[in-house]
Amino acid sequence: MLKKIRIDKFVIAIIITIIIAYFFPQLGASDSHVPLGLISSLGISLIFLFYGLSLSTTALRSGLKNWKLHLSVQASTFILFPLLVVPFYPLVRDTTHELLWLAFLFMAALPSTVSSSVVMVSMAKGNLPAAIFNASISGIVGIMLTPLWMLPFIKQTEVSFDFSAVYIQLITEIVIPLALGLVLRRFFGIWAQKHKRTLSKFDKTVILLIIYKSFVHSFEDKIFSSLSVFKMFTMVILVIGLFFLVYFLTGWIGRILKFNHADQITNQFCGTKKSLVHGTVFSEALFGQTTIVGIILLPLMFYHALQILIISVIAAKKGREQLESNEVV
Template sequence: MLFDNFTLILLGVVATATLLPAQGQGAVFFEGLTVAAIALLFFMHGAKLSRQAIIAGATHWRLHLLVFGCTFVMFPVLGVLAKPILLPLLGEQLYMGVLFLCVLPGTVQSAIAFTALAGGNIPAAVCSASASSIFGIILTPLLVALLMQIDASEGPSALHSIGAISMQLLLPFVLGHAMRPVIGAWVDKHKKKLSRLDQTSILLVVYTALSASVVQGLWSTVSLNALVMLTLVCCVLLALVLFLTAWLGQRLGFNREDRITIVFGGSKKSMATGVPMAQVLFTGSLIGPALLPLIIFHQIQLMVCAVIAQHYARQINPDTAARPKASS
């Protein structure tokens, strides 16, 4: 449960990027391959999303509003409030990475998978998670520009970033959803095999992005002590968000199924969306520190939420012991 195949392979990719980073023509090749893989990934995400699920889940606006608020308001507020502690503890670059983590959209597949295992509101989870990814294409660059005070003189403007991210993520998603009447049955039949596409795409983007950062001197600026502190910060952040989402769901009077959906929908951050966004929003040596908090947080959230989901499931069926495969 603590170290599945994807986690081990991801650690291997990080080690490979450290020891054998892509350079020169190799870097150009992997950048092109990564763009194609991410476009295909979001095309398939769009093709998987059924309109029946959208209609079934869209009417639950109170739940969606709360998950949306946790993802794009509560997380960023926690990141900003923690600045006096995190900045001296982690340094400016890793703190910016934590702040970038806080403004990312939530996951799609893992949020739905854990909600399903735990006995939550699956249609609402599908609608909420998908909406988070779509709105995040616009909101994340705006929040990055606002909270990190990035302007056109220091890097790509927010509007330029939104355009670039939309072309890379939103356009393939829309095209995939438009093609669902044609390929939807095939996609639904091969969901398990297509999940490998998610993992492969993430691994490619991580290798490409970390390679560029390693060449720029990533490990000369990030120490082992800083990595340990960053891991502890990610653990505390996840624990705090899990507590707040559970407390808010109960405080606002949601039923058990909806509270489960809120916990798993409002506490996650997407690696599949975050890594390509980092490539657009950050340059050179900044990409590595921007990705490290996301890589660490992503693995911790999968491990912890797998345990929580099984705990919920055992409350309904003591014999339930299955674990979902989730990577986005």
């Protein structure tokens, strides 16, 4: 008997958000008086504050001890990803495609996202403490490893490395709200558990805001018209192919390491993400105010939007299956 196909409401909301970003970009435009950047930043901080309220210190310590999972996620982010791109360098060296290849390597060498990784893991009922740890530490590790991957292939740059903005963002948006939530848990922990469904809706709202802002900027910068249709289509196919290749490889690695269901979700979700925020900061440090920055960020912009869209669908499906499983039990 055929199982009834259900379209997740959150997926519909994502599609509607992208359509709104195209036809009504005013709120997220660069000259908008609405501070969407500040609003999304505060939203991310509140997400981690609520996570802190919901988490137990025992669960957090238990998650930190899962060194196999942490090693797998960081290796996927900073070793597996770049190694899938580097072998193609001899094919593009000294050709017109070398810059686009450099853009893909830059994307592959970047840290994982923080907010969306954790939110998606939460939606899919994965190992949340481990996700928070890996997503947070990824930005710090990336400050050291991303330039190491890029420098051998950057022919000339006189820009000094100053990643203080990354540290400030990591501390203000993630570490402080999370720590504050853990401190206040003894007073508001019961409230957070009671309103878990409402807080989940808040998480999804913040994700939709991030999607809207990202697509508005993409449309505003006309990244969809800066290349030929064929090259753009090829780039999208390569981005999607790279995502699913890493997704299935991290799943395979997780099975070899015998991860449980929750750890497998965290391993695949955190190990496949790339941060547009870190990418923007890193591109300025590595390439300076040059005309190539737009091209360097192009695959990352595609990947950033597509990773949220694809993982949102997967996360919603896994979360729904887990709830149905619990109801049956």
